Amino acid sequence: MEDSQPRIAYAPPHASGGRSARVTGRWTAESLASSAHWEAAQADLQALPPDWHSWQWDLRELQRLDHTGAQLLWNTWHRQWPDTLLATPKQRAMFERVARFSSNLPPKRRQRPVDWFLHMGAWVVRREEHVLGAVRLIGQLLLDMVQLVRHPRKGPWRDFSGHLYRIGATALPITALLGFLIGVVLAYLMSQQLRQFGADAFIVNILGISLIRELGPVLAAILIAGRSGSAITAQIGVMRVTEELDAMQVMGIPKGFRLVLPRAMAMALAMPLLSVWTTLAALLGGMLASDVVMGLTPAYFVTALSKAVLVSNLWLAVAKSAVFGLLIALIGCHYGLRILPNTQSLGEGTTTSVVTSITVVILVDALFAVVFKDIGI
Amino acid sequence: MSANTDFLPTMPHATATTPVVDIRNLWTVFRTAGVDAVIHKDLNLSIARGELLSIVGGSGSGKTTLLRQMLGLEVPARGSITVLGRTAAELTRTGASSRVGMLFQHGALYSAFTVLENIAFPLRELGTLPDDLIRDAVMVKLQMVGLDPAHAHKMPADLSGGMVKRVALARALIMDPPLLLLDEPTAGLDPDRSDAFCDLLRTLHHELGLTVVMVTHDLDTIYAISTRVAVVADKHVIVNAPPKEVIAFDHPFVREFFLGGRGLRAQELLRLHPHSE
Numbered sequence: 307m308e309d310s311q312p313r314i315a316y317a318p319p320h321a322s323g324g325r326s327a328r329v330t331g332r333w334t335a336e337s338l339a340s341s342a343h344w345e346a347a348q349a350d351l352q353a354l355p356p357d358w359h360s361w362q363w364d365l366r367e368l369q370r371l372d373h374t375g376a377q378l379l380w381n382t383w384h385r386q387w388p389d390t391l392l393a394t395p396k397q398r399a400m401f402e403r404v405a406r407f408s409s410n411l412p413p414k415r416r417q418r419p420v421d422w423f424l425h426m427g428a429w430v431v432r433r434e435e436h437v438l439g440a441v442r443l444i445g446q447l448l449l450d451m452v453q454l455v456r457h458p459r460k461g462p463w464r465d466f467s468g469h470l471y472r473i474g475a476t477a478l479p480i481t482a483l484l485g486f487l488i489g490v491v492l493a494y495l496m497s498q499q500l501r502q503f504g505a506d507a508f509i510v511n512i513l514g515i516s517l518i519r520e521l522g523p524v525l526a527a528i529l530i531a532g533r534s535g536s537a538i539t540a541q542i543g544v545m546r547v548t549e550e551l552d553a554m555q556v557m558g559i560p561k562g563f564r565l566v567l568p569r570a571m572a573m574a575l576a577m578p579l580l581s582v583w584t585t586l587a588a589l590l591g592g593m594l595a596s597d598v599v600m601g602l603t604p605a606y607f608v609t610a611l612s613k614a615v616l617v618s619n620l621w622l623a624v625a626k627s628a629v630f631g632l633l634i635a636l637i638g639c640h641y642g643l644r645i646l647p648n649t650q651s652l653g654e655g656t657t658t659s660v661v662t663s664i665t666v667v668i669l670v671d672a673l674f675a676v677v678f679k680d681i682g683i
Numbered sequence: 684m685s686a687n688t689d690f691l692p693t694m695p696h697a698t699a700t701t702p703v704v705d706i707r708n709l710w711t712v713f714r715t716a717g718v719d720a721v722i723h724k725d726l727n728l729s730i731a732r733g734e735l736l737s738i739v740g741g742s743g744s745g746k747t748t749l750l751r752q753m754l755g756l757e758v759p760a761r762g763s764i765t766v767l768g769r770t771a772a773e774l775t776r777t778g779a780s781s782r783v784g785m786l787f788q789h790g791a792l793y794s795a796f797t798v799l800e801n802i803a804f805p806l807r808e809l810g811t812l813p814d815d816l817i818r819d820a821v822m823v824k825l826q827m828v829g830l831d832p833a834h835a836h837k838m839p840a841d842l843s844g845g846m847v848k849r850v851a852l853a854r855a856l857i858m859d860p861p862l863l864l865l866d867e868p869t870a871g872l873d874p875d876r877s878d879a880f881c882d883l884l885r886t887l888h889h890e891l892g893l894t895v896v897m898v899t900h901d902l903d904t905i906y907a908i909s910t911r912v913a914v915v916a917d918k919h920v921i922v923n924a925p926p927k928e929v930i931a932f933d934h935p936f937v938r939e940f941f942l943g944g945r946g947l948r949a950q951e952l953l954r955l956h957p958h959s960e
Contacts, residue, residue: 339809
């Protein structure tokens with residue numbers, strides 16, 4: 307096996323009087339990339355004699371040369387030809403290509419102070435367009451609902467049932483698991499605190515109010531925002547990337563009526579159901595944990611629950627969840643429709659959609675808490 | 684080593700006569716809706732060094748699948764594929780870009796990177812080469828495929844279809860691989876650009892001593908640049924020969940493809956305006 311190390315052997319007194327530099331080894335990107343090879347090559351290149359021009363450069367013993375290797379030599383020669391170059395025709399052709407095409411990278415446009423100003427302006431315009439888009443989306447949804455009420459038979463019912471299944475039915479196991487575990491953890495932690503005051507029985511009130519009124523709906527909404535809100539954005543975004551949205555427009559099929567309306571309706575219906583389901587699972591977890599930790603029987607838990615929590619709490623939770631669902635669907639669609647036809651934008655859009663919908667869910671929940679503070683407590 | 688083998692890749696048992704790609708008794712089976720669909724049945728194909736081979740065949744005859752199998756992206760049900768003396772499955776390991784370059788049908792440029800970063804990506808991945816050398820190497824490749832240096836800072840989303848293909852070609856060639864695979868290189872290009880792309884491919888094939896395998900439907904491309912044509916029909920390669928011999932081959936698909944209306948028009952054009960060989 308020949309030594310594949312890329313080297314240059316400088317041999318001063320040449321037979322014919324001149325001096326020669328013999329380039330050997332593998333001068334390819336892959337070979338040069340190994341650090342031992344790179345350092346050896348660098349050492350030889352830096353030992354370049356000042357009068358390299360008049361030396362005889364012999365490349366014929368090279369094992370292999372590629373454009374990167376040729377570029378390295380060419381740059382070392384300050385992008386000039388040595389006076390004598392002994393090379394095979396293919397090597398020479400490669401150097402000629404490198405010589406012909408070697409050029410400096412055009413500099414990037416520099417940032418000027420006025421660019422900052424323009425960026426700020428562009429930001430404001432984008433915000434404005436964002437708000438307008440959201441208003442248009444909501445307005446279109448209202449118009450579509452009116453149309454649906456007028457001609458219920460023409461509604462996108464198949465899409466609606468499909469989304470209902472995907473958003474609602476397939477989320478049942480995960481929401482139940484999450485709710486159950488939260489119920490267990492909450493009951494366990496509370497029991498430790500309540501025992502100090504001898505107020506064991508109040509666990510039912512605490513769990514009942516917090517789970518039914520707040521935690522159930524919010525937990526379910528956050529989970530669904532992450533699970534289905536992102537899916538809505540990604541679905542619509544991919545339709546933009548694959549030009550399906552354009553195809554719909556060309557066929558005269560309204561996007562709002564076929565994409566946004568069924569998703570919004572399915573979400574608004576599935577969300578309250580999922581919220582109740584999550585709450586039930588959480589209560590079940592709390593009930594079992596209370597039984598194990600504090601010895602409260604499930605029978606007592608159920609009877610006490612109906613006295614401790616007014617039924618208006620449940621209605622509030624259901625109404626709240628429907629609003630959450632609608633918002634998650636609208637935010638998902640809004641960001642989905644704004645995605646540009648490239649993968650970068652798809653990723654960004656999906657992330658922003660999830661973050662926005664979770665933030666909005668929590669903000670709106672706070673709003674509900676303030677507005678309905680006198681109800682049910 | 685003699686001067687002629689300067690450009691040979693390192694192959695375990697390489698000689699000048701070893702085929703670059705060797706496919707033996709290949710079976711491809713797709714399972715759709717519980718039914719097995721046999722796409723290739725005992726397919727054999729051997730591609731010699733320096734060829735510019737076009738693979739043609741009807742829709743769904745598994746041409747692109749064949750390319751993907753050569754790259755090790757898909758595993759055949761049965762049979763063996765040897766590429767540059769290794770099995771195809773070994774090809775996608777580290778350093779694959781210095782062995783084989785692939786031009787995907789839609790370019791497959793990394794959308795988060797600029798043109799410069801896209802082409803430089805395989806070089807930068809090596810980790811040791813300095814940035815200025817990489818930049819110089821990229822600028823050479825960029826202009827080799829006929830792109831203006833001013834495009835270096837653009838994002839892939841801002842490029843036209845023809846430019847995307849050129850950038851993708853530059854990226855496939857950055858490590859000077861001895862084998863280049865092309866999937867529909869001229870699809871989606873207007874005739875003018877398609878001709879320019881063919882010229883570019885022919886020049887690169889000639890100058891770099893590449894072995895090129897391409898899948899195409901474009902008769903003009905086939906006539907203009909291929910040295911051989913392999914026809915996939917009836918689940919195997921029915922003929923693998925220079926274009927002139929393939930046209931003379933007696934098979935319904937060949938008659939339909941080369942001697943149907945489109946084929947004859949292309950030949951007619953070729954007679955009127957012969958491409959310089």
